[in-house]
Amino acid sequence: MKSLICAASxxxxxxxxxxxxxxxxxxxxxKADSIEKIMDKLHKGAKSPMGxxxxxxxxxxxxxxxxxxxxxxxxxxxxxxxKFDPPKGDxxxxxxxxxxxxxNAKTLQTAAEKEDLGATKAAFRKLGGSCQAxxxxxxxx
Numbered sequence: 095m096k097s098l099i100c101a102a103s104x105x106x107x108x109x110x111x112x113x114x115x116x117x118x119x120x121x122x123x124x125k126a127d128s129i130e131k132i133m134d135k136l137h138k139g140a141k142s143p144m145g146x147x148x149x150x151x152x153x154x155x156x157x158x159x160x161x162x163x164x165x166x167x168x169x170x171x172x173x174x175x176x177k178f179d180p181p182k183g184d185x186x187x188x189x190x191x192x193x194x195x196x197x198n199a200k201t202l203q204t205a206a207e208k209e210d211l212g213a214t215k216a217a218f219r220k221l222g223g224s225c226q227a228x229x230x231x232x233x234x235x
Contacts, residue, residue, distance in 0.1 A: 129178045135171055143167045144222075151215050158209045165206040165214070168199040168221070180232035191228040198224055 137144045143164040150156045150164070173196050180188035198221040205213035 129175065129180070132171055132175055136168060143171075147218055151211075151218055154211070156211065158206070161214065162203075162206045165199070165203040169196070169203040172196040172199040181234040183232040188228070188232045191224070191231070195221070195224050195228065 134142075136142060139145055140149075146164045147161060147168075150161050172192075175196055176189045176192040178188075178192075179185050198217065202214065202217035202221055205217045
């Protein structure tokens with residue numbers, strides 16, 4: 095009985111040490127604090143959610159675990175986009191476009207969760223297509 099209590103105590107201490115040792119904000123890695131950080135997180139590089147999804151959705155039998163993970167990142171991170179003010183242009187216009195982008199990301203996540211390849215590809219195309227109008231009106235040159 096003593097060894098069981100001792101083992102349980104050690105296990106609790108290890109869990110507490112692991113939680114305390116996490117870097118600050120580790121639970122919020124998906125969140126970003128600026129438009130630029132959101133766009134970098136979602137679009138920059140082949141290992142970004144955009145790059146991973148672009149490659150994964152070319153397959154007729156894709157890795158749904160990977161697609162679901164990346165689409166969830168898109169939905170989570172893009173949900174913060176409307177809270178920022180744009181670098182240029184009308185704030186109301188930006189908020190409308192940012193909300194549409196976040197909605198498209200949520201649609202992507204929903205389609206991926208259902209493992210519906212056609213709907214996931216369509217949502218991904220729509221998400222990608224929503225970039226240009228916002229960049230034209232609100233991105234600094």
